[in-house]
Amino acid sequence: MLTVEGVRVRYGPLEALHGVSLTVAAGDVVAVVGRNGAGKSTLVRAVAGYLRPSGGRVLWDGVDVTRAPIGQRAAAGVMLIPDEGGVFRSLTVRENLEVFAGAGRSDLDEALDTFPDLRALLRRRAVLLSGGEQQMLALARALLAPWRLLMVDELSQGLAPYLAARLYAVLAELAAAHPDRAVVLAEPHPRAALRFVGRVHVLRRGELAATASPSDFDAATL
Numbered sequence: 001m002l003t004v005e006g007v008r009v010r011y012g013p014l015e016a017l018h019g020v021s022l023t024v025a026a027g028d029v030v031a032v033v034g035r036n037g038a039g040k041s042t043l044v045r046a047v048a049g050y051l052r053p054s055g056g057r058v059l060w061d062g063v064d065v066t067r068a069p070i071g072q073r074a075a076a077g078v079m080l081i082p083d084e085g086g087v088f089r090s091l092t093v094r095e096n097l098e099v100f101a102g103a104g105r106s107d108l109d110e111a112l113d114t115f116p117d118l119r120a121l122l123r124r125r126a127v128l129l130s131g132g133e134q135q136m137l138a139l140a141r142a143l144l145a146p147w148r149l150l151m152v153d154e155l156s157q158g159l160a161p162y163l164a165a166r167l168y169a170v171l172a173e174l175a176a177a178h179p180d181r182a183v184v185l186a187e188p189h190p191r192a193a194l195r196f197v198g199r200v201h202v203l204r205r206g207e208l209a210a211t212a213s214p215s216d217f218d219a220a221t222l
């Protein structure tokens with residue numbers, strides 16, 4: 001489904017990714033781990049189209065989308081929840097969900113059934129939500145879009161461990177229920193995510209340093 005081939009990304013004079021290659025197949029739930037600054041966010045942003053690689057290729061269903069705009073990739077099912085969550089802070093919870101559900105679609109039940117805590121918050125502005133509630137809203141919104149590849153950058157950031165575990169479990173269940181879908185978790189602190197993923201890609205200083213099964217993954221390799 002996704003093939004990343006030798007992708008390089010530069011920020012001005014700094015090259016943050018030095019030719020990273022990996023694949024994600026339908027049904028996969030994978031973690032991309034690495035220390036702060038290793039290049040995790042850069043990689044998922046390049047896949048989603050927020051950043052233009054300076055080298056290499058991103059293939060989606062075999063089609064070269066390296067230079068395709070974000071909207072075109074999103075329409076094809078490639079979705080990123082960025083590390084700042086990406087919710088519209090001045091809109092209410094309901095409005096945030098409706099924007100993503102698309103014109104004419106009023107059925108928010110699928111997302112609200114998955115995150116029932118949001119039902120009581122529908123009229124609250126996103127800016128007033130706690131960090132955990134904002135993460136739930138960001139994920140709930142993503143569920144309303146027609147995603148096939150969902151990448152979440154630092155899902156566990158600022159969350160209580162029980163809540164992070166619940167959100168990982170929701171994503172893993174969604175991937176299991178829809179074998180044509182895949183989930184990529186970019187995580188600096190991978191321990192809590194490991195039991196939900198089938199594979200771990202370790203990024204180190206902009207390079208893919210290792211790929212391991214969660215049981216073989218050794219945090220010392222970070």
Ligand SMILES: Nc1ncnc2c1ncn2[C@@H]1O[C@H](COP(=O)(O)OP(=O)(O)OP(=O)(O)O)[C@@H](O)[C@H]1O
Nearest residue numbers: 011014016034035036037038039040041042043188
């Ligand atoms: N907008 C930017 N301008 C310049 N350099 C950047 C920019 N964004 C990231 N970098 C640099 O690129 C490298 C990779 O950063 P990136 O954010 O991808 O790492 P990360 O693994 O996601 O880290 P973290 O876990 O801290 O989010 C780092 O050296 C970082 O300083």
